[in-house]
Amino acid sequence: MNRPPPAKTERASDRWISVTLSVLLHGTVIGLLVYGWWSFRRPPPPPTLAIDATVVDGRTLNGTRTPRPPAPPKPAPVAPPPDADAQRAAEEQKQAELKREQQAAEHKAQEEQAEQQKAQQEAQRKAQEEAKQKAEQDAQRKAEEDAQRRADEEAKRKAQQEAEQQRLAAAKRQAEEAKLNADSAAELQRNLAAEEHLVAVRTGPAMASWIQQITARIQRAWIRPPSARPGIDCTLNVTQVPGGEIVSVKLGSCNGDDAVRESIEAAAYRASPLPPPPDPALFERDLEIHFRPTD
Secondary structure (H helix, E strand, O other), X not given: OOOOOOOOOOOHHHHHHHHHHHHHHHHHHHHHHHHHHHHHHOOOOOOOOOOOOOOOOHHHHHOOOOOOOOOOOOXXXXXXXXXXXXXXXXXXXXXXXHHHHHHHHHXXXXXXXXXXXXXXXXXXXXXXXXXXXXXXXXXXXXXXXXXXXXXXXXXXHHHHHHHHHHHHHHHHHHHHXXXXXXXXHHHHHHHHHHHHHHHXXXXXXXXXXXXXXXXXXXXXXXXXXXXXXXXXXXXXEEEEOOOOOEEEEEEEEEOOOHHHHHHHHHHHHHOOOOOOOOOXXXXXXXXEEEEOOXX
């Protein structure tokens, strides 16, 4: 297999020679262009006027000398032909100017076209933004309308619920008031019946019999002190709880001495629990007992 020869490495001296030749070539071209432009721009030399005249001697005019024949006219100076290099440089310069003008015109047209495209893009962008803003505004307005509609429906529903709740509450309150009135009437009837029964029981013989049983029990529990004299008459205020247990004894008016008073209070505590009443309606927490022991 044949391998390609290795690429030659360019030396620094060769690179500098190439650069120098390129600079000289460009300098020569630029010098020719400048010379052609200068030759083209330099004003032409003023034209030489040829005068057709005859020189006459004064003596000839006086008749003393024969006149000479007129000299032939000198040919007009011919303008030198223009330098071909200068003309070519001028033409190249003219072409370069035309090219620059054409490039400038094309550049200006491109700039105008770019400006028009930019204006069209800007107008299109503004139209899109306006359409987007309008769509957003429409969507927002629709959302607000939907929210307002839902709020109105919710408010209407709440108002209906509140009205229904108020109606139910009023009906419930009327029913409760009716029931309360009925319960109150029934309770009043029961209370009246209980009071009538209590009055009947307390004013009857059952209450007096129960008090006598309590008094007799306290008297049986009394231990007569030595200082007790006949005719003792004392009042006991007894407090009991349901079941007959005595929780407090206070001695009221009493004609006995301290020993008698203490013995009567001790007898009341020893009589606890007291006998129950024959009718539960007769129960009283606070009882007044007249203690009059028989001799």
